[in-house]
Amino acid sequence: MTVVIHDDPKLLAEATAARLIVRLTDAQAERGVASLVLTGGRIAAQIYAAVLASPARDAVDWSRVDFWWGDERFLPSGDPDRNETQARAALLDGLPVDPARVHPMPASDGPLGDDAPAAAASYARELAASAGASGGVVGGGAAGLGAAGAAAAAAGAPGLAAAGMAAVDAAAVGSIEPAGSAESGGAAGLPRFDVVLLGVGEDGHVASVFPGHPVIDETGTTASVHDSPKPPPVRVTLTLPAINTAAEVWLIAAGDGKADAVREAHTATPAALPAARVRGEHRTLWLLDRAAAASLPA
Numbered sequence: 699m700t701v702v703i704h705d706d707p708k709l710l711a712e713a714t715a716a717r718l719i720v721r722l723t724d725a726q727a728e729r730g731v732a733s734l735v736l737t738g739g740r741i742a743a744q745i746y747a748a749v750l751a752s753p754a755r756d757a758v759d760w761s762r763v764d765f766w767w768g769d770e771r772f773l774p775s776g777d778p779d780r781n782e783t784q785a786r787a788a789l790l791d792g793l794p795v796d797p798a799r800v801h802p803m804p805a806s807d808g809p810l811g812d813d814a815p816a817a818a819a820s821y822a823r824e825l826a827a828s829a830g831a832s833g834g835v836v837g838g839g840a841a842g843l844g845a846a847g848a849a850a851a852a853a854g855a856p857g858l859a860a861a862g863m864a865a866v867d868a869a870a871v872g873s874i875e876p877a878g879s880a881e882s883g884g885a886a887g888l889p890r891f892d893v894v895l896l897g898v899g900e901d902g903h904v905a906s907v908f909p910g911h912p913v914i915d916e917t918g919t920t921a922s923v924h925d926s927p928k929p930p931p932v933r934v935t936l937t938l939p940a941i942n943t944a945a946e947v948w949l950i951a952a953g954d955g956k957a958d959a960v961r962e963a964h965t966a967t968p969a970a971l972p973a974a975r976v977r978g979e980h981r982t983l984w985l986l987d988r989a990a991a992a993s994l995p996a
């Protein structure tokens with residue numbers, strides 16, 4: 699794990715944009731294509747704007763980048779609060795992307811209707827289809843089930859395990875609907891992710907995985923969240939195990955409101971915060987401004 703501290707949010711955004719352009723360029727030199735998981739939030743918007751403004755941006759062949767989302771606010775298509783809307787306006791609309799390689803999470807007014815679990819399951823299928831196409835990371839068996847389904851499998855309850863649902867203790871803090879379902883075959887598949895971008899919340903959440911919420915223990919690839927402490931309440935998210943298949947995970951935080959979460963993520967044992975529980979296969983980068991890093995031990 700590496701921690702990089704920049705003087706202020708502007709420099710953090712510009713340096714992260716430069717780093718991202720180089721990483722995607724390198725991925726394309728190695729494999730011909732690159733894959734990026736986008737995040738939402740304020741610092742993400744600044745990074746996207748900095749990518750667009752960078753003179754080096756055309757080093758990347760944007761038509762050969764797959765764009766995925768780490769989480770989405772489950773709102774109608776085009777809603778300004780959707781992470782997709784933000785990313786399109788700040789980044790994608792200004793780049794020569796291949797629309798077929800842009801994979802937004804479903805909207806609440808799409809063909810699946812206002813059914814967040816179905817949206818999460820649908821995104822899991824889209825990921826799995828891409829995994830098949832790209833020969834990416836493919837999980838199977840219990841790994842494709844919800845935590846409850848995996849536990850049930852271990853306990854010899856195949857019916858429940860096959861459905862990959864129920865039995866998550868929704869009474870704990872909130873509720874989730876794991877997306878591993880009989881319909882998606884219960885097998886998880888993920889494409890290779892070169893970089894997963896993650897904004898870090900004041901409470902230490904990443905994507906829509908919130909501390910103390912049962913979604914933190916979900917072991918499928920995607921899940922829906924129905925009572926998010928950060929508005930809006932209904933969301934779709936990649937799970938921690940899905941994020942942790944990425945080659946590189948970049949956690950990004952700016953401002954003194956993030957200082958406590960950043961400190962706790964680096965010091966608390968056992969690691970409880972979602973931000974403390976993500977790891978890239980090859981690299982985990984914390985990209986901070988001075989204010990967010992202010993409470994880190996020297």
Ligand SMILES: O=C(O)[C@H](O)[C@@H](O)[C@H](O)[C@H](O)COP(=O)(O)O
Pocket residue numbers: 737738739740741742769770771781896897898899900903904905906928
């Ligand atoms: O949908 C969301 O709300 C985001 O994906 C969320 O995980 C965000 O990245 C963090 O909350 C940080 O957001 P800020 O940079 O705005 O603090």
